[in-house]
Amino acid sequence: MIELLQYQFIQNAIYASLLISILCGLVGTYVVSRRIVFIAGGVTHASFGGIGIGYFLGIHPLWGAAVFSTMAANVMHYFTGSGKLREDSAIGILWSFGMALGIIFIFITPGTPPNLMSYLFGNLLTVSSRELLMMLALALIVVLFFLFFYRLIIAIAFDESYAKTLRLPVQFINYALMTLIALVIVITIKAAGIILVMSYLTIPQSTSNLFFNDFKRIAFGSIVISVIGSLIGLVISYFLNVPTGASVITVFVIMFLIARIVFGITNKRKQRRVVV
Amino acid sequence: MAMLIKLDHVYAGYHDSLVLEDVSLTVNEHDFIGVIGPNGGGKTTLVKVISGLLKPVSGSVYLGNELEGGKRIGYLPQINHFDRQFPVTVLDVVLSGALNRRQWFGGFKGEIREKAHHLLEKTGIKTVSSQPIGSLSGGQAQRAFLCRALMTDPLVLLLDEPTNFVDREFEKNLYQLLSELNESMAIVMVSHDLGIISSHVKTIACVNKTLHYHDGPEISTEQLAVYNCPIDLVAHGPVPHRVLKVHK
Ligand SMILES: Nc1ncnc2c1ncn2[C@@H]1O[C@H](COP(=O)(O)OP(=O)(O)OP(=O)(O)O)[C@@H](O)[C@H]1O
Ligand SMILES: [Mg+2]
Numbered sequence: 439m440i441e442l443l444q445y446q447f448i449q450n451a452i453y454a455s456l457l458i459s460i461l462c463g464l465v466g467t468y469v470v471s472r473r474i475v476f477i478a479g480g481v482t483h484a485s486f487g488g489i490g491i492g493y494f495l496g497i498h499p500l501w502g503a504a505v506f507s508t509m510a511a512n513v514m515h516y517f518t519g520s521g522k523l524r525e526d527s528a529i530g531i532l533w534s535f536g537m538a539l540g541i542i543f544i545f546i547t548p549g550t551p552p553n554l555m556s557y558l559f560g561n562l563l564t565v566s567s568r569e570l571l572m573m574l575a576l577a578l579i580v581v582l583f584f585l586f587f588y589r590l591i592i593a594i595a596f597d598e599s600y601a602k603t604l605r606l607p608v609q610f611i612n613y614a615l616m617t618l619i620a621l622v623i624v625i626t627i628k629a630a631g632i633i634l635v636m637s638y639l640t641i642p643q644s645t646s647n648l649f650f651n652d653f654k655r656i657a658f659g660s661i662v663i664s665v666i667g668s669l670i671g672l673v674i675s676y677f678l679n680v681p682t683g684a685s686v687i688t689v690f691v692i693m694f695l696i697a698r699i700v701f702g703i704t705n706k707r708k709q710r711r712v713v714v
Numbered sequence: 715m716a717m718l719i720k721l722d723h724v725y726a727g728y729h730d731s732l733v734l735e736d737v738s739l740t741v742n743e744h745d746f747i748g749v750i751g752p753n754g755g756g757k758t759t760l761v762k763v764i765s766g767l768l769k770p771v772s773g774s775v776y777l778g779n780e781l782e783g784g785k786r787i788g789y790l791p792q793i794n795h796f797d798r799q800f801p802v803t804v805l806d807v808v809l810s811g812a813l814n815r816r817q818w819f820g821g822f823k824g825e826i827r828e829k830a831h832h833l834l835e836k837t838g839i840k841t842v843s844s845q846p847i848g849s850l851s852g853g854q855a856q857r858a859f860l861c862r863a864l865m866t867d868p869l870v871l872l873l874d875e876p877t878n879f880v881d882r883e884f885e886k887n888l889y890q891l892l893s894e895l896n897e898s899m900a901i902v903m904v905s906h907d908l909g910i911i912s913s914h915v916k917t918i919a920c921v922n923k924t925l926h927y928h929d930g931p932e933i934s935t936e937q938l939a940v941y942n943c944p945i946d947l948v949a950h951g952p953v954p955h956r957v958l959k960v961h962k
Contacts, residue, residue: 471801589822593810596800596847600862603765603789604813651846653801 442676450570451562451682455668457573458629458638463661464584465622466639467646468615471653472595475640477514480529482623482635484510484536489557489627490543499552500569503624510536511620512613560631562672562682573625580618584657587611592653630683641690642667648701667693716743717778718870718900719764719787724773726763732771733759737925741870745900746892748915750908755922757904758792761872764902765789780869785814788868792875792904794855798848804858805830805843811865826865833861836891838884852879860888864895871895873903877910889914 442448469478485507492502510532517528544551556564565573584591594601594611601608626635646659671686678685719741727733733756741747741764751757762768763775766784777784788811808830809822822830834840837857842850850858856879863871873892877885892901892914905911911918920926 467801471799473797589810589813592802592806593813596802596807596810597796599767600789600791600810601813603767603784603787604811604866605766605784606813647801651801652803652806656801 446567447563447565448676450565450567451672452669453570454562454565454573454629455672455686456665457570457577458626459642459661459664459668460577461573461580461622462626462638463642463664464580464657465619466643467653467657467660468591468595469619469639470643470647471656474619475636476526476529477511477518478619478623478639479636480514480533481507481511481620482627482632483533485620485624485627486541486557486632487536487539487543488624490540490547493552494543494547499557500572500624500628503627504621506536507620507624508617511616515612515616556631557627558631558633559681560627560629560634560683562629562668562675562686565628569625569628576621576625580622583614583618588654591615630687634683634687637687637690638664641687641694645690645694645697648697663693664690716780717741717776718743718745718781719778720776721763721770722774722776724763724770724775726759726768726770726773728759733923734763734770734921734925735923737763737773737921739919739925739927741900741902743869743900744896745902746896746914746916747900747902748911748918749902749904749921750906750911750918751921757921758874760919760921760925761789761792761874761902761904764870765872778869786866786869788863788866788871788899790856790860790863790871790873790876792878794852794859794879796847796855800846800848802847803844804839804847804850805834807847807858808834808843808861808865811862814866829865830861833864834858837861838887853881853884856880857884867898869899871899871901873901875904875906877905877907 443452469475485503487510488503488506489499490502491506492499495502514525514528514532517523518525544554590601590606590611593604594606594608598608598612623635623639626638630638642660642664643656645663646656650656650659667689668686671689672682674680674689675682675685717740719739721737721739724737725732725735726737737760739747739760749757749760759768763770765787766775767789781787809826812822812826812830831840831843834843837860839850839854839857839861842854847855847858856876860873860876876888880888889910892903895901903911903915917927
């Protein structure tokens with residue numbers, strides 16, 4: 439197994455797992471805490487429109503997706519606050535419109551169509567060095583943002599209207615976070631694909647949440663869980679020759695179930711002790 | 715007495731409907747104003763306008779310089795519906811009250827933490843300060859939110875039905891605490907409990923779309939009738955001696 443580490447693509451896959459775990463650990467904890475999983479799902483699917491446009495224009499499809507899903511995320515957030523359109527309806531519209539645009543642009547682009555499977559299910563083993571650099575840059579931005587604005591993020595996420603009475607920059611933080619969520623989702627599509635991104639944003643967080651009740655700890659725990667799960671999933675995918683995204687997510691779910699059982703048992707012990 | 719907040723012919727509402735019409739009210743230093751009125755009369759809306767959460771459709775809200783652009787207004791919202799699953803501790807909720815535009819990042823200074831602990835102690839929830847906010851009872855959460863409102867050393871404290879969830883025991887302590895606080899800050903308190911209102915507040919504002927100000931803690935039934943201000947009097951426990959008659 440050690441000789442595997444010599445391959446560039448394996449190394450890239452490992453670095454990508456680390457970076458994506460950090461990105462999704464932080465951003466996913468926010469998404470789950472704030473109950474905007476459905477918005478994140480909408481952004482994920484809408485980004486397909488950007489991928490199609492990227493192809494059509496001949497640029498890296500992830501750049502197209504980055505611009506498009508940032509716009510979609512902020513439009514969704516705008517509707518969440520405005521009351522002009524029901525939030526879930528806005529999400530539904532952008533979700534399907536993005537997918538439709540993506541297919542249209544891929545069809546009208548001359549030449550061989552891209553491998554759609556890789557965008558739907560992702561592949562850690564094809565992460566290029568350039569994409570790795572994009573992940574690293576984004577990870578730096580996200581980590582610094584959370585370190586710098588941590589107190590503000592929590593105060594606003596917990597009670598937005600109180601934050602407004604304190605004259606805190608509520609809209610700036612909200613829109614900045616929606617933008618970061620969109621960018622993280624786009625970068626994660628490379629690894630997990632459109633269909634599986636949501637699991638990176640929710641399963642490690644739910645596992646971590648079994649043990650911790652505080653945002654910082656949940657985020658830190660999800661990063662650790664996500665790194666472990668990704669590496670195990672990567673090994674399994676290599677030896678069983680199955681897609682990496684799917685095997686990582688299966689490992690995530692198994693880890694969650696084990697944690698749930700362990701948590702259940704220790705909790706029962708505690709309860710018994712209280713009774714006695 | 716210095717003027718802290720002045721509402722001048724304010725009209726306010728939501729979307730197309732006006733809830734408050736031509737409301738003028740001045741909050742001075744050391745005021746203790748009880749706000750009464752029927753359900754849906756616009757009490758909460760009034761408090762939101764004062765706090766700056768809701769911009770008036772027309773009319774103006776003047777803030778005294780000491781309020782530093784509204785930073786030193788403390789606000790205890792009416793409905794304590796909050797996300798009980800949100801991963802934040804009681805202490806962090808209280809500390810968040812000290813955030814302002816200049817002070818966001820890094821940890822909180824020692825003196826701010828000391829103040830938070832002092833307030834938690836005073837409201838009797840120090841023992842639960844490291845628990846998640848979702849594990850608190852309604853009354854305990856209400857106290858935590860009161861602590862949060864006091865973190866800025868407000869000059870005006872807005873309380874929207876502060877006794878909604880708290881028990882009798884803490885209610886007594888609360889009024890004791892409020893009268894102490896009243897020495898250093900003006901208080902505007904919404905309440906349905908007229909008995910309580912008339913034995914603690916200094917003046918009364920009656921809100922029912924418009925606002926009528928009574929320069930004293932007592933209102934007679936006739937006055938309420940004139941002002942078209944139907945109050946549901948909720949008297950529970952030992953009836954206070956200044957309870958006013960229910961009026962139809
Ligand atoms: N966020 C909102 N959007 C639209 N309408 C609202 C909103 N909040 C309040 N209203 C309306 O404004 C009117 C006044 O509401 P408000 O909450 O100010 O009354 P209140 O006097 O505080 O009542 P209560 O005694 O029930 O607390 C009500 O008719 C209500 O329907
Ligand atoms: Mg109200």
